[in-house]
Amino acid sequence: MEEHFPTHKWRIQDFVDVPTLQRIQDTFAKAMDMAAVTVDRDGVPVTKASNFQPVCRLMRSTPEGLRRCHACDACGGLAAYRSGRPATYVCHAGLVDVAAPIIIEDEYLGCLLCGQVMLEDERERTISNVLDRNHSLGIAPAELEEAVYAMPAADRDRLDSAVEMLMLAASHIIEIGKTNLIQARLLKEVKAKAATEKALQDAQLRALQARVNPHFLFNSLTLIGYTAFEEKAVKTEEVAYMLSDILRYSLRNLATSVPLSEEFDMIERCLRLHQLRFGDHLSIEVDLDESLRNWPVPCMVLQPLAENAIVHGVEALSRPVRVRVSARRVDDRGLIEVYDNGAGMSEAQVAALNNDRCVLQQAERSRAALGLQSVITRLDSEYGNDFDLKVTSRLNEGTRIELSWPLGDYAQLENA
Secondary structure, three states, X not given: OOOOOOOOOOOHHHOOOHHHHHHHHHHHHHHHOOEEEEEEOOOOEOOOOEOOOHXXXXXXXXXXXXXXXXXXXXXXXXXHHHHOOOEEEEOOOOXXXXXXXXXXXXXXXXXXXXXXXXXXXXXXXXXXXXXXXXXXXXXXXXXXXXXXXXXXXXXXXXXXXHHHXXXXXXXXXXXXXXXXXXXXXXXXXXXXXXXXXXXXXXXXXXXXXXXXXXXXXXXXXXXXXXXXXXXXXXXXXXXXXXXXXHHHHHXXXXXXXXXXXXXXXXXXXXXXXXHHHXXXXXXXXEEEOHHHOOOEEEOOOXXXXXXXXXXXXXXXXXXXXXXXXXXXXXXXXXXXXXXXXXXXXXXXXXXXXXXXXXXXXXXXXXXXXXXXXXXXXXXXXXXXXXOEEEEEEEOOOEEEEEEEEEOOHHHHHHHO
């Protein structure tokens, strides 16, 4: 069996609450009349000791004795983990212990321990061994001897029964942990789905609001353009006509596909508008691979990404910022990239996007966050597992968002 070493990603408490562990452990200790404790991968107790023998409590009352016990429990648990079944062994003090591993999704979390026993047919030898091993702990000899001689002995059949019961108890803990893990994942998926549905509803409402009386908006922009022309206000005329073109494009049916070249024409107009606002504070670059000019893509899929770069990459800073939108072919996939060297994202936001494809909702980021989430949701719905999203970002250094999906029939047409 291939060995998977612990990654220290999780703890036992992440799957099973301590009161539940304590109840299972106490029930086992009472039923088998043996000491029991649940420890983590380092041998440190997660629960309170159940039915510990006085001699073991005495040893653990000393710093060196406690250190030895933790190290021994860790070794016993790791031996059980490596074998995949309960491990019976003689502890550092000379007593018999048993460890049953707690493993969830190949992650070793710790173990359930029982024992602190001496076997009937080895009682005299075990007593002598325990006294010899532990005299260096500094415990008064008379006190140590009294505690050792008071220990009851167990026969091998009882120990074998304890091993079986310990394995059942550990399996019960594992099943509880797996169930809790599944429930937590389902709850996370439900929350993510609810957040996505709300984002879609908000996006649909915004799209509906944007369509209100478009003729009035077009006529108003045209009037502004004519007025600017008559007054020789060149920049105002340019803004008016660019806005008119962008508005006309954005009011298309968002369910349709358009050639990527049209998307890039539109995004270049958007960025130029922002450049008129920010001046030398913003530089832009648009780079489209000629082989992808006619690649059909969802309409208005780039504008929210550009807006995200402006709102979070440019507006928040006083220094000059560069925004670059590009598309290129990688084998039989199209790769669209939006880059800015602006404010960047937090590690939590980057992780949420890469792992969950989810934008963290923050009040000050709601406008662009909604747009970015709507793009991700659209492409996820359209292309499913074929859609790839990769976000790299560092605070005060910038953000790179990469979107890719198969070229499909377009690749065959281009290759024909």
